[in-house]
Amino acid sequence: MSTIQSSCAYCGVGCGVSVSSTQADWVDVDVSSLTLTGDKHHPANHGHLCAKGERLLDSLAQPNVLRYPVLRSGKPIQWDQASSLIAEKFAQTIAQYGANSVALYLSGQLLTEDYYVANKFAKGYLKTANVDTNSRLCMSSAVSSMQRAFGEDVVPGCYDDIEHAEVIVLIGANTAWTHPVLFKRILASRNANNTKLVVIDPVATATAKQADLHLAIAPGADLALFYGLLGYLADNERVNHEYITTHTDGFDAVVSHAKQLSTDLIGLAKQVGLTEQVLRQFYQLFVQHKTVLTASCQGVNQSVIGTDTTNAIINCHLALGHIGQAGCGFFSLTGQPNAMGGREVGGLATQLACHMGFSEPERELLADFWLVDTVADKKGLAAVDMFDALADGKIKAIWIMGTNPVVSLPNSNKVAKALADCPFVVVSEITPDSDTAKFADILLPAQGWSEKCGTVTNSERTISRQRGFITPKGQSKADWWAISQVAQKMGFQGFEFDSSASVFREFAALSASVKLAFPNKIFDLSGLTHLTQQQYDDLIPTQWPIASAEHIGQQGLRIFSDGGFATPTGKAQFILPAKPVTQETPNVAKHVSVLLNSGRSRDQWHTMTRTGHIASLRASIPEPVIQLHPDKLTNFSIADGDLVTICSATDEGATPFALARVVADQGIPLDMALMSMHWSKQFSLGKGVNQYLDSRVDPVSQQPGYKCQYVVLKPVLMALQGVVFGLHDPAAQGLCWQVAQTLANGVCHHIGFTNNEDGFAYQATAHSLTWSANVHGQRLHVQCNMEKGMVSAIKVLSHSRVNLAVEPMNAFIGKPIDNVFIKQLHQQINAGNSPLICACTGVTDAQIADEINAQFDQQVFNDGKQHLQFNKALDATQSSLGCGRQCGSCNSEVKQCAQTHWQNALSYIELEYPNATEEDVA
Template sequence: MPSCKTTCAYCGVGCGIRVEKVFKEQAKHSSLKQFFTVSGDVEHPANAGDLCGKGLALIDSLNLPNKLLYPRMQKNTVNNQNISWNTAISEIAIKLKSTLVKYGPESIAFYLSGQLLTEDYYVANKLAKGFLGTANVDTNSRLCMSSAVSAHIRAFGEDVVPGCYEDLQLAEVVVLVGANTAWTHPILFKKIMAARAEHGTQLVVIDPRVTATASQADLHLQLTPGSDLHLFNGLLSAIASNHKTNCQYIEHCTEGFEQALRTAQQNSLTVADVAEHTGLEVDKITEFYSLYLQNKRVVTASSQGVNQSLLGTNTSNAIINCHLALGDIGQAGCGPLSLTGQPNAMGGREVGGLATQLACHLGFSDEERQLIAQYWRTDKLPKSKGQTATEMFAAMASGKIKAVWILGTNPVVSLPDTQLVKKALSECDFVVVSDITADTDTAQYADILLPAQGWSEKSGTVTNSERTISRQRRFAQPQGDSKADWWALCEVAKALGFDSEFDFKNSAEIFKEYAQLSASVKQHFPQKQFSIAGLANLTPSQYQHLVPTQWPIDDIDAMGQKNKRLFDDGVFATPTGKAQFVETPFTSAIAPHTFDDGSLNVEKVRLNSGRTRDQWHTMTKTGHIAKLAAADYQPELRLNVSTSIKNRLVEGEFAGFVCDNLTAPLIARVVIDQSIQSNSAFLSMHWSSQFSKSGGVNSVISVAVDPHSKQPGFKNQWVQIKPIKVVEQGIEWGQPLVDSKRLYWDVKQQLQGGFCRHIAADEGFSQPLLELDTTQCSSSASANSHVMQWKHQNKLVTCFVNKGRLKTLVIAATEQLDVDSDAIQVLINQLFNADSIKKLHQILRAGRSQIVCACTGVTQCDIESQMNMELSMGVDNAASLIEKIQQTLKCSAVCGSCLNQVKDIADAVIVQKQRPNREVA
């Protein structure tokens, strides 16, 4: 394999990847070692060769520290033991069959993931819904996309995104709602920035935070969290009052306009009403509305800030209502665009991955069920929808669900109310987990762990945010005895007696059956937009060489089509063929409460959670990559000065979340960020107990859900926070010798060649951090070991040396340390002598410079140094400085997601350079 085209494993942009196999001479052994390099596929329509930092680090993601290689029996064994696939399959089949007989199909559940390939998804749904008879099949797409799905179905009659990425480049105005696109979908943001440079596209960002995206907007609407619905209800009112409605389109192509308008006007009739509810200035709202009213091509792209809300479905429909009123659905450079979070969230929905649907966008009507039952040749199909994600785990906790199979996701971290999820999995009679590693929080609860193939090992298809189906191809041999998820599901199905129905030899055969089902559905339900009927007779060779293709595709000659828009003819997938305006009333949010902590009243704080630039989900695939861990290496609670003072929090110290259901507090480092609104805070969603002792943010998030989509309202949660006092904190490198059980704070950071632990102890800690556990030292070392200790300024340095080599280094202080962790890691396991100690002192004096660009590894110090040099050579403005930095260091020139930081550094460097001149003057 000199070269392989595949698809990125991260977000829903669905970037094409070109993988090259390289051979490198190993000097010591004079042998050849193969490895791979990645680059963007210039022929893929999603990215045209561009990649972000995570995409460029895909090869690094393959080196998992604890890759799951063999099936494993857990929970009921003294030690976790590897077992054969035959044993695992037999055990799973026996347990599922006995559960089915004893408790019925409703006692079994499957929890799937947007990380799965479409073929995996299809087989899981066929087995569960078609032959076990349970509709309790949901996916973690419920946590990110289900509000958009519900809105699409209510408005269009089907879960369909009408537009495509090209619209972002053709639009006169792009509106990003609840979407930090510069970080979460960098390649799409790069398209928007290119459109601005080429023809003046204006960018509006609607977000309670000043994100990397918002900082580059022409107009940023920093509204009160949860008030987006008022803003778009007000926009619909403005469209009507300014006579900008497309009356002919509304009359012939839609229904329900008058009712939707009346509802929108109830709380948002005037701009003043909208200002009162959103906290925005009247002139900014007026400017925003004018952009819609004065421009013909406007795209409104939304993501998790809209979806992950108790009002997510209504807000999505309010956005769609505005575009229906303008009559621009399906037109070039126009319309709503839902930005998908995961690489195959859409592919999973196509095959019925949600508990509320069947394959090929079908529901549970008698006619729809009959078609699926006949095609699958089964009489077991459930008559109604199943339990959604939060409902499923609640049913598990109450004993109604007795067996669950979790594939490719980490619900102990990603679902709200962590304690409930832990209780559910602890009390569930039988838990199967399929994953690529045994280290996830969820894997610890498995009775049987199955080694799944990861990106590079598995083969199938995925569908991105603009309905483009792409191949994900195998280019590396599977490690150990890992298997494709579809294979494991098929083998269990055969063991249950469903041999002929699951006798697939490869993913091509699964895709063919799925495409043929699509053809049958299209024949019986011609109003359905989803169709891959044109791919129903692909040969294995055609499947292997399938080029990125946008659905619907009814003819094989259209293979490779792109930029296809839907509903451009004004005919929709509803029973009447007309789009539906949906009434979107505002439901009042829960007001903040005041709590008495014994000393003074403390108001609750609005907590927002979301992604950081360089990490992915619960960091299973990215937490072990040093260059991705460098920029955000610890859980940080970001809030402004007034909120920190009100809650007695100090920057650099620790905050704990007060919650009745927590056995130990969730802890984060306090960071002052003046861009955060008062009485609000932000904490990254990525942390888990795999990397941070106190776990993740969802331990304090409630299970409240949107009533229409059943999607949890992760955003805008009220929490109480308090200061956490520690007497000592520090960092440990090398062999872990500080006992984590007695630490308040223990965060693992991957470094080049090892890892370090950021640690802290409260007053109850029985020994100072600098006093290493001598019992562990003596048991793990020879007689040639010793401990060295000295003070460096306000830091205490402790070294454990064995046979002349530095095995453990602990630096402790009473405040946060500022050191270059990677530079110190180089000293570990090396000879430790006077030169080493001198080097260590130099590192401690130098401090730490933050990584700014994950794509290139460039630090803030690198950028400042280069900029100062450029200033000395005559460059005199920020724009020119940035251009020089992009040329020399390549920082912000790869994916552009760090451009806002580079701009801030340029502004600061210029101010610093000009300051002496002003003082002299």
């Protein structure tokens, strides 16, 4: 068996993976011969993977794979034709409308080599900086804050700080779901080192439920919280005055404003939505401990005050002298596998390669290195402005690579219309099924994760090799190759790359030139400039800066530990934020409106183009859901399980998008709703949450403020709803609710009608068997369709939600209808459904209930009623079933489920045997 080391395709943790094959070589390897595990030697994960990472091989079986360039008409063409057409259209557009009439929109899914060539092409040769990336949507506020404070986009710490921290603060980060491997490491550190875990989030997330202290602050109050913390640290003489004087600027101006908040903790606590006791408890953690690590993610970044908030966090750690010290400081949790690599090469419209800006000396250096007369002379349009310019007709041609802006950008209906109206749209994708791919004039087949080779950089600045192990099928190509072909067709020199290694060497050489010219810059890959092809192929995970080839393999580097920074003065900058603000309240009726917060699902990734077709990952949340506090449901005249539309609270003329199913959740604040950002038209009739989030942005970072915008929910009265297994016509008339769910062997469709007569609700044929059933008080309509004596489809409908175990139901497809079949089908429908709790093991709520009850009975029998121990039963349950013991992302769900069933068992004893002795109970 041979093994290839690569990197995971998902979040910014940057986990290493080991892919092994039983075949003698890797030429045209059969996917069935492959196994995948975590790389035990990779410093990011030490062999651990999350549920998504464990199923990377399952992601390869895309339902529809793009293998050849395709025109909008559907006609396939050759690459030579495609690249010539793109070159011709781009050249004509620039000649007629100027360089800024074209744009590139990139992705944190691209490899660094792809990113580099794209930026060289646009900023160096097309002379436009209209090159942005979906990293703008998740990381740009952190980037802007670090640039303002440190002088450069540099994360100072590393993952090893987790083990050195006495206190870890997670703010705006549901790390248990979004970065499970890191969260597992945090929990291990707490167990080993008694580390205190604090979670700051309005929602009682899976992460918050496992914290030592959960601060359920008001939405948008994080800026005031940390602004007040700085004043509190100064009031309690906790700041490091020597460090401040020697290594920073601007402290006095910032702290004087901060003290205006800290002098009134009662008022501040009210403003941020906490009690004074909890606020003071949080602040005291910073006073009483020497090493505190604060890590933030989308909850901070995706805000109109995200940059100021992050700088408020950094201000506190600068005041403590924490930056660059073990177990201390600010850490940015990156959302995508190569968001940082993209920033290194200038992937954002607001920067140039190697962390350069648009000053004349920096532009001259880049032009000299790329052998062009000049490069783009000013910042380009960031993502939201870019698509606004597209809608306004100012951008006439756009090339989108590896991302799905029709779903992921705010005001997504406008984005879709802008692409529909744009004269020329190129999309590089692995599947033609994404919402954005539908708008392409030319659709290019990109290589997927298993096919392409290059490098990625994770959250702690570690560069890892991504190594392809599947022979590219059809004519799928690397993105750097596709761009180079177009560049050469446009007559540009400097794109004669013959491998990703040659691209990387040029990028490393550029970093060496930049470091020589601007020695205060931290980013440096000069030690990798002369890698041979074999050395590049063999490159092991290495953390930058890399000044020498001797540094290959280095890890655990902290930046700014000597107090020197990348600013012109060499000192870090305290940043005075805007006046702390709370959520703006538009002119809406509070009793019928709610703050819509966009979040993520545990087992899905972005717009689900990678994960939506994987049965085990779809099982936990098969439909779009919107979570609300139970006490809020009556305001909208809805109940748990109902379907609702979502309407803008400030735009009464807007059309509501298709439905979401209501889930009552005590962990959601009373005036908030939470909905996953993953859903798109590709998987349901709805088009996702972002079509009713407006395009407000942070004024510094230009990052959209996705969090907490007012909407109104309206109930939808369903005449019929249910599930179809087997053959189904997705275009059936009258459907208003339809979600396709991939199963282990097939697909089922969750459907709904607003009219009894619509579609095929009761349309039986000569080859159909229909009947009604009463299951636990619910009237069900069951219809089985047959072909050649075998069941081809099963439809189960009711006036309310139908709960079925979809995998066992789907197993009836293809079987003959006889008395045994009817009996078994009745039994399965009566059995209902038990929710999936653990995606890694497939363990359901019912299985946990059975095991908890068995453990309860065993303890009562052996130890007596007064010696019952829940933790002992939970540990035994997890040991027996394995749930929560693999990636750990479901730990809080497992515990909550177990607690519910444990309490039910206790209540049963108290109710049935209130005066029972131990002997009676046993």
